[in-house]
Amino acid sequence: MPSLYIATLIVLFVVGQVTDQWIFRHFTYPSVYEHGWGRMLRGAGYLPLWAVVALALVLHDWVPRARRTWRQASRRGLLLLWSVACAGAAAEVLKLAFRRERPSLTDGAHVFRPWSDRPWSTADLGLPSSEAAVAFAAAAVLARLFPEARVLWYGLALGCGLTRVASGAHFMSDAVFAALVGYVVTLIFWRCPVEPLP
Numbered sequence: 001m002p003s004l005y006i007a008t009l010i011v012l013f014v015v016g017q018v019t020d021q022w023i024f025r026h027f028t029y030p031s032v033y034e035h036g037w038g039r040m041l042r043g044a045g046y047l048p049l050w051a052v053v054a055l056a057l058v059l060h061d062w063v064p065r066a067r068r069t070w071r072q073a074s075r076r077g078l079l080l081l082w083s084v085a086c087a088g089a090a091a092e093v094l095k096l097a098f099r100r101e102r103p104s105l106t107d108g109a110h111v112f113r114p115w116s117d118r119p120w121s122t123a124d125l126g127l128p129s130s131e132a133a134v135a136f137a138a139a140a141v142l143a144r145l146f147p148e149a150r151v152l153w154y155g156l157a158l159g160c161g162l163t164r165v166a167s168g169a170h171f172m173s174d175a176v177f178a179a180l181v182g183y184v185v186t187l188i189f190w191r192c193p194v195e196p197l198p
Contacts, residue, residue, distance in 0.1 A: 002187055009180040016173030017110075024108035029166040038166075041159035045131025047088055050138045054081035057145075079189055080141045087137035087185040091130040091178055092122050100127040104168040128178035129170045135160035136182030144190065157182070 016023075032038040043049055058077035099113045102124055113125065139157035143150040161175035 002183075005183060006180065009176060009183065013173055013176045013180065016171065016176045020103070020110065020171040020173050021108045023165065023172045024103045024168070027166060027172075028168050030168055032163050032166045038163050041156065041163045042131065044135040044138065044156040044160040045129075045133075045164070047084055047134050050084040050134065051081055053138075054078065076145055080138065080145075083137045083141045083182075083186045083189045084134045086189070087133040087182040088130050090181050090185055091128045091133035094128055094177075094181065095122040095125040095130070096120065098127045099125060100171075100174075102126040102169055103171050110171075126170045126174045128181050129161065129164050129174045130178070132157070132161040132164055132170070132175045132178035133182040133185075136179040137186050138182075140183050140186035141189075144186075 033042060054077040056077075057080060058074045061076060062074070096119075099115070101111045101113055103109075103126065105111075105124055135157040136154075139153040142153040146153070157179070161170075161179060164170040165172050165175055
């Protein structure tokens, strides 16, 4: 299953690369964040939100009657927190490596910032979307912890990625590559055993 998901994202990234300009011209909705639903979907890529959810998981699992140690109780919460934090950090590092500017700055063209121009700043760089990477990492973790709601978690992440594209802040390929980053980072953390729900 993970290899199929990764292969699908790679194919979608290639398709996105080819169609980025067309999507930028026909899918933009600059006022997307003026609506409550747009702000809500963008919030799925907000790291502090997932830190609060991770804390809620720790508090839920750390009940005195369960007689769990702090390490046992914090396992699921830390899995979520580390996954989203590392996915966001990985996206920022990859922005520095790829150096592709945001579509709103280039009228939808793929333009790469030269290394001589702000070599250590990710400002105005878009590949991959950090918020979409965080959202998809959270979705991948929560889909494993709560598989019955898998569609909900991935739906939130997809909504986050699509609002980033609609706002003109990112190309579609930025969001798809971010989904790949979030999923792969989460796969690395999945090696840690996770207790089933009580």
